[in-house]
Amino acid sequence: MEGNHLSRTETVIALAGNPNTGKSTVFNALTGLNQHTGNWPGKTVLRAEGKYINQGQVYNLVDLPGTYSLLANSVEEQVARDYLCFGKPDTTVVVVDATCLERNLNLVLQVLEITSKVVVCVNLMDEAKRKNIIINIKELAVQLGVPVVPTSARAGAGLDQLVKTVSDVAGGQLKPTPRLVQYDSRVEEAIQKIQPQIQKLVGDAYNSRWLALRLLDKDPIVIAALEKCLPGQQDSKMKVGGELWA
Structure with missing residues (x-):
């Protein structure tokens, strides 16, 4: 090796x-x-x-x-x-x-x-x-x-x-394509609603679908960690905790 x-x-x-x-x-x-x-x-x-x-x-x-x-x-x-x-x-x-x-x-x-x-x-x-x-x-x-x-x-x-x-x-020689868990229709619809907004905030830096799931759970630890990882987003707390729930 x-x-x-x-x-x-x-x-x-x-x-x-x-x-x-x-x-x-x-x-x-x-x-x-x-x-x-x-x-x-x-x-x-x-x-x-x-x-x-x-x-x-x-x-x-x-x-x-x-x-x-x-x-x-x-x-x-x-x-x-x-x-x-x-x-x-x-x-x-x-x-x-x-x-x-x-x-x-x-x-x-x-x-x-x-x-x-x-x-x-x-x-x-x-x-x-x-x-x-x-x-x-x-x-x-x-x-x-x-x-x-x-x-x-x-x-x-x-x-x-x-x-x-x-x-x-x-x-990058091997590119996995994982089979993701599919949730019931209500959860999947909620993910589709907020994921684009999360994508605008984080770009490709983080997995927007996973963040959507955690935000739907109102996970305070993920919200806090996400705020720290958004450089230059002074109003990220409002966006993460507010806009995404609209």
Whole structure:
């Protein structure tokens, strides 16, 4: 996974997943000793980052807190969600447990609402094999609309393919087209009504559909974060909190 020459520009990769999926094992296997830890700004939640090199390109891997959801019911969920939306990583890897895939897919679908540049890492494939669990990886990729890579991180199996796939997505050679959750007609109509106004505010910098969903929920954390991310918008509070509700 290492090249001979370093690139000047780092590619940022977010690593997300439920607790106990082997996410930390994936992180350690890719970054080795090239990592450091601290806290997220203003939080007591641990932040771990590490680097690895592939084909001369430096990749900065940001290990997000393990979460079951991105609905910001906890500090960990808030940190993970805000980073995925406002930190704008070049690619997000979502690590899922092959032995309880259905439960883990909830987080995958939520991440896909924020960003299309996603790679799903189905980890613990060795455990699944021991339990006689068979996963159709190709069909899962078709259903999700994003690349899916099977791994057994403890044994190092599948990690080379994961690194290559991440590189292809981050570099634009592979362009995922995720299948998004469709809500009932009333919600979809509301999204269509306010999404164009959000698009005018944020342009292509952020996912306007996801922001529309969060604003429909009157999510105060997202509203506050959005205001901070709108440079030069002195009246953004009025626009975000008022105009979009009209």
